Amino acid sequence: ETLASLEAKIVECRRCPRLVEWRERVAVEKRAAFADETYWGRPIPGFGVAQPRVLIVGLAPAAHGGNRTGRLFTGDRSGDWLFASLYRVGLANQPTSTHADDGLELRDTRIVAAVRCAPPQNKPTTQERDNCAPWLDVELRLVAPSLRTVVALGTIGWDAALRAFRGAGWEVPRPKPKFGHGAEATIVTPYGELLLLGCYHPSQQNTFTGKLTEPMLDDVLGRAAGILPA
Template identity: 65%
Template sequence: RTLAELTARVSVCRACPRLVEWREEVADVRRRAFAEETYWGRPVAGWGEEKPRILLVGLAPAAHGGNRTGRIFTGDRSGDWLFASLYRTGLAVQETSVRAGDGQRLIDTRMVAAVRCAPPANKPLPEERAACYPWLQRELALTADSVRVVVALGGYAWQAVWPALKETGYGMPRTRPPFGHGVEVPLSYGGAEVTLLGCYHPSQQNTFTGRVTAAMLDGIFARASARAGK
């Protein structure tokens, strides 16, 4: 399998009835600001370099972000923070990511959601997390040869990626350390050193309250670049 095949297959997944209904209803009704747009309304695949050195793992697409634009973290507030930081740290060619085909491109980096359909209230159910897990694991398996840093954006991504890394064959500690901003776990893959790095999610709640600042994000991505040998 290739990443292109994985993308094609996941784009038509309908395994979670509640999420299929929600992603399509949101696409149907739309938000007033985007009333003229055709929403994607489907699973949002991984996006970025085919042989990334840095892999970012988020939770799930936003209803009016990735579920609208078809590209992960694109067209929502979390993405605005994320892409601005990636740009400042040399991992993206543009400061913003507003829609597919806007010229944005990631450098040595790929991003993926642990759950690929937008969930109501941004909260996937345990069975939906479990149903989407194999897609995440396959993406890890297809990128493991090049990945040197995995950045988990938020506690859920931290939990979700752990068993997927293990199943993929990464060498890792027996127990998962608690998630935290800047927590680093040394892993290995095929003789190469790999780092798992925790980063608070740049959600609106976190950025509004100052729990996440631009400097904190920049610190993580600068460190990810350094660990990835860029």
């Protein structure tokens, strides 16, 4: 398996009937502001470099963000926050992301989602999370040799990362590390120590309410980038 062959399989996946129906319906109905655009309307593969030092595990694509542009966090408010911060800490070449060929390049970083299709209300079911987990297992194995830090966005990203670590046969600390903003755990892998960092998801629910601020996001991503002490 290679990242390219994995991507080819992911974009064809129809394992979750509810999400297939939703992602395709949204792509036809569209939001008025994007009425002239052709929505992607399919699963979204990982985005970023092939040999990352940092892997960011998000929740799921947004209906009118990734599900529209075909690239994770691209064209939505969460992405505005995430890419601006990645730029500030040196992990992206530009602070904005509007569409799939906007020139954005990540440095040392790859972004994936725990669930690769947009779910209604951004809430995948447990079954849908189970269905999608094998894709992350494969992707993690492919990028593991270069990986030093995994940033998990929200509880769902955190749980998906821990589950993928276990799937790779890596020992996860017991009791299970608890998610929080800035929480960390060290995982021993055949390639050395891997740092898992928790980060509140930059969703509007968190950014509008001030639960997550720009300095808080920069703090975690700066640690992942190695410009702040871990």
